[in-house]
Amino acid sequence: MKTAWICAFAIAVLSTDLATAQERVPLVTLNELEKRLQNGGDTTFVVNLWATWCAPCVAEMPHFERLQAEYRLKPLRVIFVSLDAAKYHDAVRRFVDAKGLKNEVWILDEKNEQHFIPLISEEWSGAIPATLFVNTSKGVRIFSEQEFDYQQLERDYLAIVQQNQ
Template identity: 50%
Template structure:
């Protein structure tokens, strides 16, 4: 009895102290369909959305994610929102995407788009998009601003696009 009480006390102390072990919460990565993503694509708000399409298996995608994380931090408190939209298979959420997010301690919103028929939705981002990754959509519907780029982005390019195309 004393042993169970001691274990319970240790568990509770660790839990309330914010320990990071097997008891720590996994990051939330919602699996969504296109209609849920379209709320951002069609949002009438004056928020500039930077929607990066990536996958854990895409080396240039993985290399540019820290740039988006830095951007999210730089514009914290301003009407700018970074969305990292994974195009990994939904079946890989627990074994690839969530561990990826945990390992890199991503703070931006991460979503997994579960739409395996790419030809049915890539035009929603840009009719000229070939489907190659990485790809990024910069969007502010209130200001009628939209810019799509289908290549890896450097911090300098991100800043250039935001300052010249969106006056941020």
């Protein structure tokens, strides 16, 4: 009886962990991402496109985490969008946990790069790291294909916030 209870408990915990992982690092389509950005009102979204295997991407992640933390009382949302293939979902989740990332992390669930790259930005060659700044109420959509240091990231964010003030 005791063994059955322990097994049931273990299954419940594992099921909860899987659900939490799915919620913590969801697979999203480009349409779902665009809907989130378009429904953001006055929120400035900073969408960082990255992959676990991209060293410059990983190196700049703390700057995005810091930006969100320092401007937590402002209408700002940093979203990390992983370009790792959906089949590496568990590896991305483990990476997120190991790095202790606090911002939202999504995996782009799109198969055809030739289709989604120009939809994100006509300027995008497909190289990463890349970042998209969006504020729909200000009509802002700025794409940047570069690695950021904190000072440049903060300057770019503040330039958007200060528009039309």
